Amino acid sequence: MKDVLDEFQLKAKLMDQLPYEVVWVGPDAKFIYANEKFCNTIGYNSRECGTLSVLDINTTLTPEGWKAHWKEVMEKGSLNFTTVHKTKKGRFYDVEVYVQKFSYNGKNYLCAIAKEITEPNFHKKIIDNTYEIGNIGGWELTLLDGSIMATPCAMEILKVKDLEGLTPPKVIHKFKDSGRYRSLLGGVIRNGTAFDEILETNDSPPRYVRAAAKPILKGNKIYRVFGIYQDITEIKQKDSDLNFHKAVMENARDFIAVFNKEGDVIHCNKSLMKHLGYSQDDMLNQKKIFELDPGASREWWDAHFQEIIDKGSLNFERLLSRADDTQFPIDVTANHLRFNGQDYNCAVGRDITAKKMRDLELHEALQEIKALKERLEIENEYLQEEIGNKINFKSIISSSETYKSVLIQVEQVAPTDTTVLITGESGTGKELLARAIHSNSKRGNRPLIKVNCATLAKELIESELFGHRKGAFTGATAHKEGKFTLADGGTIFLDEIGELPLELQPKLLRVIQEGEFDELGGTKTIKVDVRIIAATNRDLKEMIREGSFREDLFYRLNVFPIHNIPLRARKPDIPILAQYFLEKYSVKAGKAFKRLAPQTLEKLMAYNFPGNIRELENLIERAVIIENGTTLNPGNWLPEQENLSLSNEFKSLEANQREYIIGVLEHTQWRVGGPSGAAKILNVNDKTLFAKMKRLGIEKQISAK
Template sequence: MDIYSDELHIAGTLMDNLPYEVVWLDSSGKIIFANTMFCKETGYSRKEISYLRIEDINITVTPESWKQHWEEVVQKGSLNFIATHKTKDGKFYTGEVFVQQFSFRGNRFICATFREITETSFYKNLIENTRVIGSVGGWELNLQDGSLMATACALNIFGTDDTEDLLPSRIIHQFADTERFRTLLGQVMRKGVAFDEVFELKGSPPRYIRAIAKPILKADKIYKISGVYQDVTEIKQKENDLTLYKTIIDNAQDLIYVYNDKAELLHYSESLIEKLGFSKKQLDGLTMFDLDPSLTPEFWESHFRELRERGSHRFEWLVSRKDGTKFPVDITASQLKYYGADYSCAVVRDITAKKMRDLELYEALQEIKSLKERLENENEYLQEEISSKINFKNIICDSEPYKKVLMQVDQVAPTETTVLITGESGTGKELLASAIHSNSRRKNRPLIKINCATLPKELIESELFGHKKGAFTGAVTNKMGKFALANGGTIFLDEIGELPLELQPKLLRVLQEGEFDELGGTKTIKVDVRIIAATNRDLKEMLREGLFREDLYYRLHVFPIYNLPLRDRRDDIPVLAQFFLEKYAAKAGKAFRRLSTQTIDCLMNYDFPGNIRELENLIERAVIVENGTTLRPGSWIPEKDVLVRPCGFVSFETKQRDYIIEVLDHTNWRISGPNGAAAILKMKDKTLFAKMKRLGIEKQVGLKVKT
């Protein structure tokens, strides 16, 4: 070799004494020197080697890869890697290569040291595979030159192929707790304090890395740091899961026991401490027999036998506290198998509140039963008392005109005939309907009452005939209609004149066929119902105005009963007033027993446009404002100008009533519209209807014979 010099000869002699293969290469990849060990292993003489290039020894090298390799060595100064060499006779062997760049007389060269590892490669591969399987990667930091070596697994853990990414200045930023890791690395490098801790990596999902580092000393000086990284994410996740499950168990309101067939308490929820009154130290030394002295070996053997046979055992029990008190519980015990041994996990729920509710319910049912019997006895007594005072058990009558009305009730009650009751508001049409039902063959079945005027138009069909769930917005459940409830009994349709025209055919069908369809239903329902209807309106006039069906009218008008206004049955005023006096005196705790003659005269001279309802309200007011045993006239008596006077003068309300009737006669009792009574009187339709109802104005009052 023409560049040999004295210095090179001296260096070559030193290299020949090394137990490793040493070779020098120039930037083109030409071998310019090889020591004796290199010649021996490859099988080439020194002369033959002087003609060789690196690609003759390492067949994986190409001019392009050598150029990149040279630049990397120049840039980094040194490299460490595994390579395979080819001998002169074509055999291959593997070794660990350490290359370093150096200069000689102004020229750059690479010195490569090669140590054969073929014989130990099996063991090294085995170790490396074990590290990969265990997600364990090793690294070593040289504190003298700052270089770092790392295994492939260590690089893979951090998702890099650059060893420099594992240098302290870079690796600390991989961890969520950067400052903690920086501190530990500083302590191991400066003070030689080893560490072994688990750190969370930055990013999502979370990953956990076990980091181990310890110093390597030469004499008393730290010159290297050896370490291990292990991905323990799966282990950490299981630990977190176990912590979560334990937290859930400890926060459960129920008591949770884990015990074995020897009755040893192995684990328990924190709720036991508070509920039973024991400390944790005390519980840790107790058995199930200690916790519950009432347990017997026979029961315990039977308990575990059932667990083995059925897998679970549920029963109620009384659990003892430390202070000796007990409380009822519901226990669900489930069998567990662990390392071939039998265990049980028992969930124990305090049912004290449930037992108290059951007791209260039982006591309430007993009280209801007692009250029911008492109510039945009292009802029987009251029925006998009322029957002795009023006709048909609920109607007071002392006048001849009204006895004729009651005679009609007596005639029609035993039949199945449909009844139409007409008359002014407040005359007691509902009482007549109750009397008809109470004296019919249906008296043991219900009397269902419904006021057509009080129900919204959009709900009256559902109320009468029922609906299925989802039939319309808001129909969240099935609803039984009043006709279905009245099956076998009687239904009283008050204010029948207010029934919407579109529903009248459905009512007619019930009258004619005894059947109807629910809203949203698919099945026709058959019913056996007697119908009693009532109204204070003139249905014949409504027929002429097209507001009421003619066929329905005649179906209802089979047996009409006109309920007289109070002014046409004045002889009943004293007896009714006496009845109301006794009723409200008892309620108010007053001592009234009778009405004075002057009071009766005042009442008899009053026209009572509100009928019996007005009389009842009047007496109730009198009981409130007056005192004594005899009710005498007072401020509660209507003003004198509203009393009936023989001289012909009438009250303002009477005059107002007569004028409204006169206007109604003029409009042929048409209320709405441009030519209706409301327009002439310059008031709203609803206002006129309300005033007519208050004054007791009905069509029949204004009927006049025209000539």
């Protein structure tokens, strides 16, 4: 292949300029060359195309079919045909292909030029086939990927809101004899057996729909099915009435009149005469179309009459004039009749004055709805932005009132440079809170550097945090910048801070207090401007008592503590988190899940989730892999039943309030009032806070200054 490409290099460059897909193919169906347009369309790069064959992108083609195709091109020299290609991502699209034989150095090759025609082809087929079958609502099912396309009229006839309602499993239930329609669809899909039947719907009252379908073949293989739906309820009723008795026609609501070529009224029913205010003698002996239709002229009538003869039937709207010279609009279907060697125009009309009024009212109502919708969309967009900025911080999903206090703390501390210590169990999303604090700070456009102290070896953590010079220790073959240097001007997130070795804690304390440190092996002190956010799931106060964590470092980190509550304490968030993870992993796995079953939510809400949000996410990911369908039902992916019990570890609301207020007071050194007092942080009046402290038994000596 390389030799051929080298020879064709100049021509290949020229081919890349063409606006069409161009490929060169050898006898083994392998691509020798593919231009840039072809690569972009199917989604493979040029190197990947060199490993593909025609059979990889044309899934309807077999090895035997390729041999026959090659032979035909070799004999005829060129071919022009349409087929279906498949992209790297699995999308199918129609193409028109011109292929020509050419020889080089005694070997034969094919040059194929393709152009995508998917959309124009579909609409052309809709027009052509619906005209052939009935010019009503058309649909087309692609068997390669199960996708369906349809005209709005087809959806309106069967009263479905989206295309999914027209798929075979759904549409059969629209008819009273669903088994019969299932058999008809199965016959055309599997055996290519066309059908044209009238079926009764399940509507009340029932309607009659003509359903017809035929296969679209590629060779001897069915790859699409085209069909139509036609609501013939009124036609069926009219036919029945006309056949029942002539009197039914005479008293029909519709206006019926027969005209000859000269425009004379040959026949009309009672409904038309009554509506116009003329007697039978007036209508049959004196009236012409020009008197009934004030807009009709001789030239128009002659052209109109000839058009009806040519087309057989026309549908249009006109204005009729009554005997009192008032006018009203009608909807007319004019049909060509041939009787005793003469041509006639049989017109069936209906007064559409009320319909026009309804259309006008509907148009005005739709305009009003459109304006309201646009206003609601603008308001919703604004509210979503406000919620994202003030409460959820866009990446945090929560509707729990309990969790709102945590997010309020994030909002309060984010604009400052204050050091933050986030505590809480594993899996509660401490990193998300850190990202929210950083993103909403004045350092948000600078990097957030994350360091997990638990995953670094003790002998490497100092180098990782503070960097080293070449030759500082065995294996230090080059200079390396530490994470604090990288975070300069931004934020560093020290996750699992409780795992930081005791011997490194003074160095971290120095960075917090002085904003400086020394690299390993370095001779120059490095100054940095870094905001520090630390997180841990351990009890640092207990570690202080054990001697494994420095007390002075703890107080430097614990300037603004945020306790991230466990998932079991914010149970209202379980449904929305589970739905978020369901949608996330359904997309990744290519599954069709849309919702969780009520029984599934009930079991999830009853579970304690010791692993918190991370455990919930893992559960949903496993469920998406195991289960199928559009609704996630309970299954063996759920935890054991004995673990599904309500937590008894919760504190009372007053206990949580007391603990939180004490934490804020410790932060303010027990100052209640003033611009930096606890009342300011809690956004309450000084007296209100004093009263609540008294009620909750908070009695430590305080200052109101």
